[in-house]
Amino acid sequence: MSARLAVTKLVKRFGGLTATDDLTFSVEPGESVGLIGPNGAGKTTVFSQVMGEHRQTSGTIHLGDEEISKLTTAARIRRGVSRTYQVPRPFPEISVAENIRVGLMPDNVWQMITRGPDPDRELELAEAVGFSASDLTRTPAELSMGDLRKLEMARTMATAPSVMLLDEVFAGLTLGEIAMISDLVQKMRAQGMTFLIVSHDLKALEPLIDRAIAIDRGAMIANGSYADVIADAAVRTSYLGAA
Numbered sequence: 001m002s003a004r005l006a007v008t009k010l011v012k013r014f015g016g017l018t019a020t021d022d023l024t025f026s027v028e029p030g031e032s033v034g035l036i037g038p039n040g041a042g043k044t045t046v047f048s049q050v051m052g053e054h055r056q057t058s059g060t061i062h063l064g065d066e067e068i069s070k071l072t073t074a075a076r077i078r079r080g081v082s083r084t085y086q087v088p089r090p091f092p093e094i095s096v097a098e099n100i101r102v103g104l105m106p107d108n109v110w111q112m113i114t115r116g117p118d119p120d121r122e123l124e125l126a127e128a129v130g131f132s133a134s135d136l137t138r139t140p141a142e143l144s145m146g147d148l149r150k151l152e153m154a155r156t157m158a159t160a161p162s163v164m165l166l167d168e169v170f171a172g173l174t175l176g177e178i179a180m181i182s183d184l185v186q187k188m189r190a191q192g193m194t195f196l197i198v199s200h201d202l203k204a205l206e207p208l209i210d211r212a213i214a215i216d217r218g219a220m221i222a223n224g225s226y227a228d229v230i231a232d233a234a235v236r237t238s239y240l241g242a243a
Helices: 043-050 073-078 097-105 110-116 119-128 133-137 147-156 173-188 202-208 225-232 233-238
Strands: 005-014 017-027 034-036 058-063 081-083 163-167 194-198 211-216 221-222
Touching: 005 043, 005 110, 017 043, 017 058, 017 194, 017 221, 034 043, 034 202, 043 081, 043 163, 073 081, 097 119, 097 133, 097 147, 119 133, 119 147, 133 233, 147 173, 163 173, 173 194, 173 202, 194 202, 202 225, 211 225, 211 233, 221 233, 225 233
Parallel strands: 034 194, 034 211, 081 163, 163 194
Antiparallel strands: 005 017, 005 058, 211 221
């Protein structure tokens, strides 16, 4: 069986800065992998390349058996990969329900015209991340950071991905919200969803992943079980600041 997501010899340069340095890893179907590293290690740049928001300087990206390295972001989403953002990016002028609706919109214009909104599905996605029916009419300006992150999750889920890239999804959440999002991720894993998760909250991350990949300066420095990666000397030096 092919890996659900695979990057091979991924290099990204911004002028003289190498943000991703010959990075190779894969995530198997149904697996949940943590991508960890210090600030500036290149984690979010990896996500941006997988989604086609930044084109790699060299290397390839595969989703299943298909190379997606040259596809547009929209085409990659249609293939089944989607992401959240470290800084939430809602449409500020529209409601929670309408933000979720954007992710539910079909690609076909005729379907968009004839199908119309699906309030039941919008509510289902909203409730899955902890919103109530009364929250659907609120705008992003009325939401806390925790609620904005929940809206990011709902919008990502609305595209029906097979691979979800979660970028600092726990940042700004209360302990209760972290528990709720963690429970949601576990339920989606049980249904076969594949995850690649960036998080500085290692306590929240550990129970959600099968293994961890640590990178520094865009290059892999460790790959294995969470316990082994955290104990690795190179990881302790670069990420935890300990020799």
